[in-house]
Amino acid sequence: MSSRVRIEIPEGSGFGPQHLPYCVFAPAGGEPRVGARLGDCVVDLAVALDDPMFAQPSLNAFMAQGPAIWREVRERLQAAADGEFPAAAVHAVSAVRLQLPVQVGDYVDFYASIDHATNAGRIFRPDSEPxxxxxxxxxxxxxxxxxxxxxxxxxxxxxxxxxxxxxxxxDFGPSQRLDIEAELGFVIGASTPLGDRIGTEEFADHVFGVALVNDWSARDLQAWEAQPLGPFLGKSFATSLSAWVTPLDALREARIPLPEQQPRPLPYLRDRDPWGFDIELRIEWNGQVVSTPPYSRMYWSPAQMLAHMTVNGASTRTGDLFASGTISGPEREQRGSLLELSWGGTEPVDVGTAEHPDKRTFLEDGDEVVITASAPAAHGGRITLGEVRGAITPARD
Amino acid sequence: MSSRVRIEIPEGSGFGPQHLPYCVFAPAGGEPRVGARLGDCVVDLAVALDDPMFAQPSLNAFMAQGPAIWREVRERLQAAADGEFPAAAVHAVSAVRLQLPVQVGDYVDFYASIDHATNAGRIFRPDSEPxxxxxxxxxxxxxxxxxxxxxxxxxxxxxxxxxxxxxxxxDFGPSQRLDIEAELGFVIGASTPLGDRIGTEEFADHVFGVALVNDWSARDLQAWEAQPLGPFLGKSFATSLSAWVTPLDALREARIPLPEQQPRPLPYLRDRDPWGFDIELRIEWNGQVVSTPPYSRMYWSPAQMLAHMTVNGASTRTGDLFASGTISGPEREQRGSLLELSWGGTEPVDVGTAEHPDKRTFLEDGDEVVITASAPAAHGGRITLGEVRGAITPARD
Structure with a gap:
């Protein structure tokens, strides 16, 4: 009989049985497969649940099954988390290589923070309504x-x-205003055919989970190219996604009403259930916390984003990703982009220490940005969303 | 021994052995697979060339092989076209169901016609430089x-x-300014990794072929939503692609220099070889020819579009599609959108006959648009690009 192990959850872990985010990982010398995180371990679901649906290099096959299967798998994992897993299914997170968890269909980026949109308007168009x-x-x-x-x-x-x-x-050359955008991404699991709409009340039937996004932005490229058709090369060089996808069910305790919407949205955009989230983000720039954007302040909910995105009959696919846009709060230290933190490059940000003072407006080569987030969970605990991390390397000739 | 057949090419066919466009088709009761067109027949390549790479529901596996294999397959087909094919490989085009030929990765739309961009500027911003x-x-x-x-x-x-x-x-409701955009689409076969650029001189190493595109556009939705981030729902409901992909090699005789570019483009955008095309489009609206846009007038070449799209290090995938944007010439009857043909809805277009006069500004329910194109081929002949056809059905509640 194969040996079994119990996974201990460290005190204060954001990865207890109430969380259970999913990933795609490759064990040393092995093929990529779907895992779930518990404590500091990743559980190989193809082994633990004896299901080949998880022996795949993306979450897509699982996500395509729809909410009844998502719930069933989560319940089985939560039941198992109290007991033991087959030893062959358990790896230390530090011993595996994490990969992109989702085969992305279409990627849509919104602009749903009123504080971010107002700041961007003030910086780019100082003489008109933001x-x-x-x-x-x-x-x-x-x-x-x-x-x-x-x-x-x-x-x-x-x-x-x-x-x-x-x-x-x-002129032509390396971007001199390289920026971040701290965002929340929503991953579609259950697809819809051409012609269908997804009403706000159907959000949880289609959205599988949530991941952190850093939508890297080259502001000088973007400023020149974006009229009249929007951002293109200023964004398309890279968008980073956290390796862990938090299931929507793990955010149940984090759900809150939106701030007031004025004017009242058109009927197709009205939320029947609250799809705001009390998620706190944190941006570290070279190890210094420079901002703590509050997702709770977002003007538009993800249910409204999805309803809008499909109101024209656009189909959705398993793996489609839509992101919130930069998350900013009203305070300076709640801004989710360097554009806003440095106010268009005019107010340098302190990223040094007492011993090594250092100031920045935009990203320099070698800089690293880590975005993390946490949310309230059952029994007064908190869950930790998977981080999104990236470092800048020099431009290539 | 299995029987063999000779495919006769009708006089004046645009689908002789100098063309050989590819498709994905499903024979009656069969699985979708890759075919090539010769005359009024589609040749099942998995059978004709005895290669399982073609027994797939998209061209992607074939396209991913790169230009040496593309050339080899084309030469084998051209050699076979003079003789006989296995009878089991040959179907009448009219007897098969054509499917989307490509599994599309990313879809990018350009805006490369100076006449179209000038017209759109004049219509949308009459008081400023177009x-x-x-x-x-x-x-x-x-x-x-x-x-x-x-x-x-x-x-x-x-x-x-x-x-x-x-x-x-x-307000909210069905679009009242539903439009077309007649475009040429370019399909990427050989992919590139993140960080690489595709120089203009590498165009033919990466682009597999050309298809016609109708980029349906809801102008009233677009006009309201598109600031500051560009078109979204005004375009995302449908983009039609011809079922046939013309290999780049079949357009060798159609290649021409671009019209002059002033100012001279930055070095990374300079074409060493001419990648303009002498392709004539034709737009039929309810059976009436309303426009004949000349691709020869395009300002930017597709090699420049691809070089630009990747100059920031963006990767490309097999199946990526980029389109030229609306093709318009300088004359009224060369405009590639109804926006321009009806000058923003102010000048109705005649789509009726002597017996049944009919005028339109934008598309009405039941209207059908067919875009076709042809190009010079060897020996003074012409090839006919696969048509792109679509009819409008009423909005759903």
């Missing part, structure tokens, strides 16, 4: 590049491109 | 929704959404 006329009527969004969504830890090469200059003629 | 400052410096583009790229013949359901009104408050 919010454009459409902003309070619909969650503004656009499609990003799905093929350059990379897993946390992937190095980000500084992109080159055409940079806006004061002369009106662009 | 071309924005960046337009002559880079091929403006954006990401569209890959999951709603559909094969020619798919019905297009009129999309609903928020429509701009004169009051400043949007």
């Amino acid at each position: 919010l454009l006329p459409n902003w309070r009527h619909l969650p503004v969004g656009y499609h990003g590049r799905a093929g350059t969504v990379v897993v946390s830890g992937t190095e980000v090469v500084r992109p080159c491109g055409q940079r806006r200059t004061d002369s009106g003629t662009p | 071309l924005l400052p960046n337009w002559r410096h880079l091929p403006v583009g954006y990401h569209g929704r890959a999951g709603t790229v559909v094969v020619s013949g798919t019905e297009v359901v009129r999309p609903c959404g928020q429509r701009r009104t004169d009051s400043g408050t949007p």
Whole structure:
């Protein structure tokens, strides 16, 4: 009989049985497969649950099954977490290689924080109303590049491109205003055919889970290229996704109502259930915490984003990813991008220590950014969302 | 021994052995597989070439092989076209069901026609310079929704959404300004990793072929939503792709220099070889030819588009699709969108006959649009690109 082991949960762990986020991991010398995290271990689900659906290099086959199966798997894991797992199913997280958890279909990025949109408006268009006329009527969004969504830890090469200059003629070279955007991403599990809409009340039938996103942005490329069709190369070089996808059910205790929406949205955008989340993010830049953006302040809910995205009959696919856009709160130390933290590059941010003072406006080569987040869980505990980490390497010739 | 057949090419066919476009087709009662067109027949490549790479529901596995294999397969087919094929490999085009030929990775849409961009600028911003400052410096583009790229013949359901009104408050309902955009699409075969660039001189090493695109557009949705992040729901409900992909090699005789580019592009955008194409498009609206856009007038070449799209190190995947944007010429009857043909809805277009006069600005339910194209081929002949066809069905409640 094969040996069995009990997984101990360290005191204060954000990865207890109330969380159980999913990943794709490769054990040393093995093929990538689906795992779930418990404490400091990753549980190989194909082994633990004896199901080949999990012996795959993405979560997509599992996610495509829909909410009844998601719930069943989660309940089986929670039951097993109190007892023992087959020893062959348990690996230390530190001993495995984490991969992109999802084969991304389409990637959509929204712009759902009123504080971020207001800040961006003030910085880019100082002489006019910061919010454009459409902003309070619909969650503004656009499609990003799905093929350059990379897993946390992937190095980000500084992109080159055409940079806006004061002369009106662009120059070419490495971005000099390389930025981050701290966001929450939502992963679609159960797809919908062309012509269908996903009402706000159907959100949990289709969205499998949540991951952290860093939507790296080259502001000088973006400023030059983005009229009239929106961001393109200023974003498409890399978008980092956390290796762990937190199931929507693990965020039940974090759900809160949205702040007030004024004017009242059109009927198709009205939330029947509250889909705000009390999630606290934290941005570390070279080890210094420079911001703690509160997701609770977001103006548009992800249920509204998904309802909007499909109201024209656009289909969805398993693996589609949509992100919230930069999460910023009203305070300076709650801003989710360096553009806002340095106010367009005019107010340097302190990223040094007492011994080694250091100031920055945008990212320099060698800089590392780590975004983490936590949320309330049952029994007064908290869960820790999987981090999204990335370091900048120099531009290539 | 199995029987063999000779495929006769009808006089004046645009599908002789100098063309040989690829498709994915399902024979009656059979599984989808890769075919090539010769005359009015589709040749089942898995059978004809005895290669399981073609027994797949997309061209992707074949396209991923790269240009040496593309050339070899084409040469084998051209050699066989002079003789006989196994009878089991040959189907009448009329007897098979054509499917989406490509599993699309990312879909990018450019804006590369100077006549189209100028017309759109004049219509949308009548009081300012029609071309924005960046337009002559880079091929403006954006990401569209890959999951709603559909094969020619798919019905297009009129999309609903928020429509701009004169009051400043949007209303909601079916689009009242439903439009087409006649475009050429380029399909990437050989992928590139993150960090690599595809120089203009490497175009033919990566681009497998060309297809026609109709980028359906809801102008009233687009006008309201598109600031500041570009088009979203006004485009994402459907983009139609021809069922046939013309290999790049079949367009050798159609290659021409671009019109002059002024100012001279930055070095990374300079074409060493001419990648303009002398391709004539034709737009039929309810059976009436309303426009004949000349691809020869495009300002930016597809090699420049691809070099631009990857200059920031963005990776490419087999199946990525990028389209030219609306193709318009300088004359009224060369405009590639109804927005331009009806000059923003102010000049109705005649789509009727002498017996049944009929005028239109934008698309009505039941309308059908067919875009076709042809190009010069060897020996003074012409090849016919696969059509892209679509009819409008009423909005759903």
